[in-house]
Amino acid sequence: MLKDITIGQYYPADSIIHKLDPRVKFVGTMIFIVSIFIFNSFPGYFVAGLFLASMIALSKVPPKFMFKGLRAVFMLLMITVIFNMVLTPGDIVFKLGFIKVTREGLIMAGKMAVRLVFLISGSSIMTLTTTPNQLTDAMERLLRPLNRIHVPVHEIAMMMSIALRFIPILMEETDKIMKAQIARGADFESGNIIQRTKNMIPLLVPLFISAFRRANDLALAMEARCYHGGENRTQMKPLKYERKDYMAYLILIAYLAAAILFRVFKL
Amino acid sequence: MSIKLENVMYTYSPGTAYEIHALKNINLDIPDGQFIGIIGHTGSGKSTLIQHFNALVKPTSGTITYNGDDVWADKYDRRALRSEVGLVFQYPEHQLFENDVLSDVCFGPMNQGLSRAEAEKEARRALLQVGFKEENFSKSPFELSGGQKKRVAIAGVLAMNPKILILDEPTAGLDPKGRDDILDQIAELHKMRGITIILVSHSMEDVAKYVDRLIVMNHGEVAYDNTPKEVFKHYEELEKIGLAAPQITYIMHALKDNGLPVDADATTVAEAAESILKALKEKGGQKHA
Amino acid sequence: MGIIKALKLGFDYLKYDDDGNVESTQRAVDDVNLDIEAGEFIAILGHNGSGKSTLAKHMNALLLPSEGTLWVDNMDTASEADTWKIRQKAGMVFQNPDNQIIATVVEEDVGFGPENMGIPTADIWTRVDDALQKVGMTTYRHHSPNKLSGGQKQRVAIAGVMAMRPSCIVLDEPTAMLDPNGRKEVIKAVHELNKTENVTVILITHYMEEVIDADRVYVMDSGKVVMQGTPKEIFSRVEELKHYRLDVPQVTLLAHELKKNGLDIPDGILTTEELVSVLCR
Numbered sequence: 001m002l003k004d005i006t007i008g009q010y011y012p013a014d015s016i017i018h019k020l021d022p023r024v025k026f027v028g029t030m031i032f033i034v035s036i037f038i039f040n041s042f043p044g045y046f047v048a049g050l051f052l053a054s055m056i057a058l059s060k061v062p063p064k065f066m067f068k069g070l071r072a073v074f075m076l077l078m079i080t081v082i083f084n085m086v087l088t089p090g091d092i093v094f095k096l097g098f099i100k101v102t103r104e105g106l107i108m109a110g111k112m113a114v115r116l117v118f119l120i121s122g123s124s125i126m127t128l129t130t131t132p133n134q135l136t137d138a139m140e141r142l143l144r145p146l147n148r149i150h151v152p153v154h155e156i157a158m159m160m161s162i163a164l165r166f167i168p169i170l171m172e173e174t175d176k177i178m179k180a181q182i183a184r185g186a187d188f189e190s191g192n193i194i195q196r197t198k199n200m201i202p203l204l205v206p207l208f209i210s211a212f213r214r215a216n217d218l219a220l221a222m223e224a225r226c227y228h229g230g231e232n233r234t235q236m237k238p239l240k241y242e243r244k245d246y247m248a249y250l251i252l253i254a255y256l257a258a259a260i261l262f263r264v265f266k267l
Numbered sequence: 268m269s270i271k272l273e274n275v276m277y278t279y280s281p282g283t284a285y286e287i288h289a290l291k292n293i294n295l296d297i298p299d300g301q302f303i304g305i306i307g308h309t310g311s312g313k314s315t316l317i318q319h320f321n322a323l324v325k326p327t328s329g330t331i332t333y334n335g336d337d338v339w340a341d342k343y344d345r346r347a348l349r350s351e352v353g354l355v356f357q358y359p360e361h362q363l364f365e366n367d368v369l370s371d372v373c374f375g376p377m378n379q380g381l382s383r384a385e386a387e388k389e390a391r392r393a394l395l396q397v398g399f400k401e402e403n404f405s406k407s408p409f410e411l412s413g414g415q416k417k418r419v420a421i422a423g424v425l426a427m428n429p430k431i432l433i434l435d436e437p438t439a440g441l442d443p444k445g446r447d448d449i450l451d452q453i454a455e456l457h458k459m460r461g462i463t464i465i466l467v468s469h470s471m472e473d474v475a476k477y478v479d480r481l482i483v484m485n486h487g488e489v490a491y492d493n494t495p496k497e498v499f500k501h502y503e504e505l506e507k508i509g510l511a512a513p514q515i516t517y518i519m520h521a522l523k524d525n526g527l528p529v530d531a532d533a534t535t536v537a538e539a540a541e542s543i544l545k546a547l548k549e550k551g552g553q554k555h556a
Numbered sequence: 557m558g559i560i561k562a563l564k565l566g567f568d569y570l571k572y573d574d575d576g577n578v579e580s581t582q583r584a585v586d587d588v589n590l591d592i593e594a595g596e597f598i599a600i601l602g603h604n605g606s607g608k609s610t611l612a613k614h615m616n617a618l619l620l621p622s623e624g625t626l627w628v629d630n631m632d633t634a635s636e637a638d639t640w641k642i643r644q645k646a647g648m649v650f651q652n653p654d655n656q657i658i659a660t661v662v663e664e665d666v667g668f669g670p671e672n673m674g675i676p677t678a679d680i681w682t683r684v685d686d687a688l689q690k691v692g693m694t695t696y697r698h699h700s701p702n703k704l705s706g707g708q709k710q711r712v713a714i715a716g717v718m719a720m721r722p723s724c725i726v727l728d729e730p731t732a733m734l735d736p737n738g739r740k741e742v743i744k745a746v747h748e749l750n751k752t753e754n755v756t757v758i759l760i761t762h763y764m765e766e767v768i769d770a771d772r773v774y775v776m777d778s779g780k781v782v783m784q785g786t787p788k789e790i791f792s793r794v795e796e797l798k799h800y801r802l803d804v805p806q807v808t809l810l811a812h813e814l815k816k817n818g819l820d821i822p823d824g825i826l827t828t829e830e831l832v833s834v835l836c837r
Contacts, residue, residue, distance in 0.1 A: 010660075012698070132660050165660050168702050173361075179323050180362040183354040184423060185346060185378030202374065205364035209409065213360075217655035224616050224648040225716065226640050226672040236667035236680045309705065309735045413604055440732055442603035442762040444801035469735050472806060509737055514806040518828050525836040536806055540813040543835065547819070 011128040015060040018129045021245040022138035024252075029126045031252050035259040036118045044262045045114050051255055052118060052125075061128045069124045070117060077116050084109035132164035134237070141239055154230030162218070170211060177206045270297040270320055270352065270431065275329035277315055277487075289315040291487040293329070297431070297465070302457050304474035304495070305467045307484030308509045313467055316484065317433050320465070321352040350379050353429030357436045359420035363408040368394070368419050371408050375427040386426070393426035394419070396459060398452050414445035418452070425456070431463040432456070438473065450477055471513045475499070475534040483510065496532050515539045522546075559629055559724050559756050560615055560646070562590040566623030567610055567779075584610040586779035587624075592758065594723060597750045599767035599787075600760045602776035603801035608760045611776065612728045615758065616648040629723065644673060647717030651729040653709035654701075662704075662712050663688065663697040669720040680719075687719040690753065691745050707738030711745050718749065724756035725749070731763060739763065764791075764805050768826050775800060792823030807831050 012018075017025070036048055056063060070077075090104030127135070140157035147153050178188065181202045188199055261267075277290040289312050297303065297320070307313040318324040319331055322338045322345045331338050338348055356362065365371035369390055376386035394404065397418040403411070408419050417437060425432065434453065438446040454477050457464045468474050474481055474495060481498045483491040485508045491498045499505075502512035502520070512534075519531045519539055528549060530542040567585040570578050584607045592598055602608040613619040614626050617633040628646045631638040647669075650656045659665035666687050670680045688694045691711040701709055710730050717725050727746065731739040743759075743766050750757045759766065767773050773790045775783035777800045783790055790797070791804050794812040803809070811825035811834075825831050 133664055161660070162658065165658065165701075169654055176356065176358075177361045179318065180356040182323060183321060183349055183356070184362065184375040185349060185427065186374075187346070187378070202362075202364045206361055210360060214652075214655045217650065217652055218658070220613075220618060221648075221650055221656035222658060222668075224618060224643055224650075225669040225720065226643050227668070228640070228672065232674045234671055234674050234677060234680065236664060236671055236677065236684065238677055308737055442801055443764070443803040444603060444798075447803075511736070514828070515810065518807055518810065518831060521828055521832045522835060525832055527836055536809050536813060539810050540817065543810075543814060544817055544819075547835075 009127065010131050011061045011065055013060040013129075015058060015129065016244065017055065017059040017125065019244070020129075020248055021239055021241055022130045022134040023142055023239060023241075024245045024248045025126045025130055026135070026138045026142060028248065028252050029123055031256050032122045033119060035256060036115050036122075038259040038263050040111075040263060041267060042110075043267055044259070045111075045118075047258060047262065048118055049114075052121060055125050056121070059125055059129050061125070065128060066121050066124055070120055073116070073120055077113060080112050080116060081109045084112050133161050136161040136164075137235070137237070137239060154233075158230075166211075166214065169214075170207070173210055174203070174207055177203055269299060269334065271295070271332045272319065273330045273332075275319060275326045275331060277312075277319070277324065278327045281327060288487050290319070290326070293487075293489060295482070295489065295492070297463065299430070299463055300461060301463050301480055302454070302478045303463070303465045304478035304481045305465060305484060306469070306471065306474060306481065306510065307490075308469075311484040312487040313484045314435065315487075317354060317435060317465065317467060320431070320433055321349045321354045323349075323354070346378075350375075350427045351429055352431045352433065353424035353427055354433045355421050355424045355435065355437065357439050359408075359413075359416040362420055362423060363416060366407060367405045368399070368408050368411075369404045371419060372422045372426050375423055379427055389426040389428065390422070393422040396456060397422045397425065398448070412445075414441055414449060417441065417445075417449055421453075429462065431465065433465040433467070435467045436469065437466070438468070438470070446473070453477075471499075471511060472515075475513045475515070483508075495534055499534055500532065558591045559594040560590060560592040560627070560758070562588050562614075562624065562626045564589065564624035565611070565614065565621050565626055567607075567614065567619060568622045569610075583779050585614070585621075588776075588779075588781050590774070590781075592724075592756060594756050595750075595754045597747070597757045597769070597771045598759070599770035599773045600758065600776060601762060601764075601767060601773060601790075601802060602760075603762060606776045606800075607779035608776045609728050610779075612648070612726050612758070612760050615646050615724075615726045617642045618648070640673075644669075644720050645722055646724045646726055647720055647722035649710065649713050649717055649725060649727040649730050651732050653706055653713060653733065656713050657701045657709060657716075660700055661697075662693065662699050662701060665701065665712060666697075666715045666719050669716055673720060683719040683721065684715075687715040690718055690749060691715045705738060706734040707741035710734065710738070710742045714742070714745060714749070718753075718755075722755065724758065726758045726760070728760050729762070730759075731761065731766065739766070762802065764803060764808075768805065775802070777801075787826060788824040790824075791826060 039045055039048055056066060085101055085105045086099050088102055088105035088108045090102035092100050093103050093106065094101055136157040140153055143153045186199065186202055191199065272293050272295045275290055275293040279287040279289055293316065305313050315324060319326060325339060333348055336343060338345060363371055365374065369387065372390035372394055373383065373386040376389045377383065381389065399415065399418045399422060408416060411419065421437065437449055437453065441449060450473060453464060453466065466474065466478060478495060481493065481495045482489060483498060490508060491501065499512040499516045502516050505512055515534055515536060519529050519533050522529050523531045527546050529546045533539040533542045565585055565588040566583065568581040569584050571580045573579040588611060600608050610619065614621060614633060615628060617639050620634050626633045628642045631642055633642055657665050658668050663684055666684045667680050670683050675683065688697055691714050693708065693711050693715055696704065696708065701712060704712065731742055734742065746757055746759065747769060749755045759770065761767065768787050770787055773785060773787055774781050775790065782800060783793065783796065791808045794804050794809065797804055805826065807828055808825055811821050811831055815821045821834055
C-alpha cells in the first residue's frame with residue numbers, strides 16, 4: 001500500500017518536462033489545480049484533461065506509473081463519489097430503501113471524481129519529473145519573499161529535503177523492526193483497536209529511538225561539513241530561467257485564461 | 268525434529284521489471300543439534316533464507332516443513348513455530364523497547380502466554396545463560412554497551428525456549444574481544460541447551476573456529492554445504508564468488524608449496540601451529556628451538 | 557609543527573541530573589598527546605568505549621577540549637573564529653553511511669560541503685567531478701544513495717569530504733557497518749587518496765587488518781594513548797593488545813604461537829609471505 005504512493009517518487013527520463021525549471025513546474029501545478037476548480041463543466045474538464053494528457057505524453061513517464069498513484073487514493077475517491085451521490089438533493093433518479101440517488105448528485109459525484117483524479121495526476125507529474133531536491137529548491141526560491149516576515153524558508157526547505165531522503169530508510173527500518181518483534185511472538189494483526197495500539201509499542205519505541213539517533217548523527221555530519229544555515233551559502237544547481245521556461249509560462253497563462261473564459265461564458 | 272526446505276524459490280516483485288530471484292531452488296535439511304554457519308556476501312540470499320526458517324517470509328514456490336508438517340499449510344500455527352525456531356536479527360536496537368532489561372526479555376515468553384512470574388523465570392535463566400549479570404537486570408536496555416545489548420537481544424529470543432536458534436551476524440559492530448566473547452557464549456549455549464544453532468556470519472575465521480557444518484550461499488543458491496574443512500579446500504572457487512577462506516588456509520597452502528609438509532586443511536590458529544611444529548620436527552630437526 | 561597536534565588533551569562527558577546540575581563527569585579522553593605530520597597515514601585503534609571516537613570529534617572541532625589544546629594546521633580548535641576553517645581543513649567521515657548523506661542524489665550530496673563554504677557554482681562542479689572521480693564513483697553520480705551498497709555509500713561520503721579540499725581526513729570507524737568486501741573497497745580508496753593526493757589520513761578502527769599498511773598506529777584504552785609505533789612494533793606486542801580487548805591478524809597470532817613453542821621467529825610478522833620466508837628459509 002505504502003509503495004503505491006507515487007507522490008515524492010522521481011521517475012528519471014529525458015523529457016522537456018524533466019528539463020523545465022522546477023519553479024515553472026511548481027507554478028504550473030498550482031495553476032492546473034486552480035483551473036480544475038475554475039472549470040465547472042464537462043466540456044471544461046475535457047480541455048483540462050487534454051492539457052493533462054499532453055503533459056503526461058511530453059513527460060515520457062509511462063501512464064502506468066501515473067495511475068499507480070491513483071490506486072492509493074482509490075478509497076478516498078469512492079467515499080467522495082458515494083457521499084456526493086446520496087447526499088445531494090434534487091431530482092431522484094432511483095431509490096434504494098432510504099438511499100436516494102439524484103441527478104444533481106450524479107453530476108456532482110462525477111465532477112468531484114474528475115477533479116480528484118486530475119488533482120492527483122497533475123501533482124504526480126510534478127513529483128515524477130522533478131527530484132525532491134529541485135522541488136525544495138523551487139519552493140525555497142518562490143517563498144523567499146516570506147523571509148522578510150521572518151519565515152525560516154531555507155530551514156523549512158532543508159527539513160523537507162532531509163525528510164524526503166529519510167522516509168524510505170525509516171520505512172525499511174519499520175519493516176525490519178516488525179520482523180524482529182514478530183520473531184519474538186508479537187502480534188500486530190489481531191485484537192481490538194486499543195489492544196492493537198498497545199501492540200504497536202514494541203514497534204514504535206525502537207523506531208523513534210532510531211529516528212532520533214539518525215537525526216543526531218545527521219546534525220553532526222552536517223556541521224562537520226560546514227553547514228551553518230542558509231547564510232553565505234552558494235548553490236551547485238542554482239535555478240536559472242531559460243527560453244523554454246518563459247515559453248512554458250506563456251502556455252500556462254494561455255491555459256489559465258482559457259479556464260477563466262470558460263467560466264465567464266458558462267461554457 | 269528438523270527443518271526441511273524443498274525446491275524453495277523466492278522472488279522479489281515477481282512479474283515486473285524489478286524481478287529479483289533472491290533464492291533459487293534451495294534444498295536443505297537442518298537436523299537437530301547441529302552448529303551450522305551460513306556465509307555469503309551481501310545480496311547472496313542468506314538473510315532471505317533464514318527468514319524462511321521461521322516463516323517470516325513465504326516462499327514463492329517450494330515447501331518448507333518443520334517436523335514433517337508444511338509450515339504454510341492453512342491451519343499451521345506459525346506463531347508457535349516462531350517460538351520453536353528463534354531468530355535474532357543483526358541490530359539489537361531493532362527489538363529493545365522496554366524500560367528495563369528483564370521486562371524486555373519477558374516480552375517473548377509473555378507473547379507465548381506465560382504469566383509475568385513464569386516469564387521472569389525464563390528471562391532470568393536466559394539472561395544468565397548469555398552471560399548477562401544479574402545486577403544489571405533492572406538497567407535500561409538503552410544504557411548498555413553494544414555487546415551487552417546484543418546479549419539482551421539474544422536472551423529475548425532464548426527465553427522463548429527455542430529448539431533452533433538462528434543468529435544473523437551477532438558480532439556486527441563489536442570490537443574483537445566483544446566478538447570473541449559473544450561467539451564463545453553462543454558455543455556454550457549450544458553445549459548447555461543442546462539446541463541447534465545457525466550462525467550467519469561474514470567472517471570465515473569465526474565460522475572455522477566454531478561450526479561443524481558450513482553453508483555457503485551465492486546468487487541465491489547453495490554453493491557449498493559441508494564441513495568447514497571440506498569447504499575451505501575450494502578456497503580458489505570461494506574467491507571467485509567474492510569470499511575468501513580464513514587467512515590460515517592461505518598460510519598453510521603457501522607453506523606446503525614451499526616444501527614444508529604441513530596439513531593444508533588446518534583452519535584454526537591452534538591446528539595450524541600444531542601442524543607446523545610437527546612438520547618442522549619431521550623435517551629432521553634442522554629447524555629447532 | 558604537524559598538521560594535527562594535541563597537547564595534554566582531556567575531555568569530560570558531563571551527566572546532568574533533572575535540575576540541570578552536573579551529576580557526574582566521565583573522562584573520555586585523558587592526557588592525550590599527538591603530533592601528526594602532513595601526508596601521514598595514521599591509525600587509531602581501540603575497543604568500543606576506549607575514547608577513540610571522542611578524540612576524533614576533537615579534530616573537527618565538533619567537540620572542544622575540557623583540558624589541554626588541539627591544533628589543526630596551527631589553528632586552536634577552541635577559537636571559535638576558526639571553526640569553519642578547521643572543519644574544511646580536517647574533513648570527517650562517520651560510521652553509519654546512511655546517517656551522513658544529506659541529498660537524494662549522489663552528486664548533490666558531494667556538492668553539499670562546497671555549497672556551505674560559499675564556493676561559486678562553476679567551481680563546485682569542478683570539485684564534485686574531481687572528488688567523485690578520486691573515489692571511483694563517477695558512474696553513480698545521478699543515482700540515489702539508497703540504491704548503493706554500504707561500501708559505495710562510504711565512498712560517496714569520502715567524496716563529500718574531498719570536495720571541500722581538506723588537507724586531512726578523519727575517518728571514524730568508517731567500516732564498522734560494512735561487509736568484508738565493502739571494507740576492502742573503502743580502505744583501498746583511502747589509501748589511494750593518501751598516496752596520490754597526499755591527504756593526511758586518520759583512520760579510527762578496531763579491525764586489525766586495516767592498520768597493517770598505516771605509517772603509525774596509536775592504541776587507546778580508557779581515554780589514554782597506551783601504545784604507539786609502527787604496525788610492526790605494535791603487532792609484536794600480542795599479549796598487550798589482547799589485554800586492551802584487541803586482537804592481531806591470524807598470521808601474527810600464528811607466528812606468536814610458534815614462537816611461544818620455541819621457534820626462532822621475529823616479532824611482528826604481518827603478512828603470509830613474511831611467515832613463509834621465515835619458516836622455509
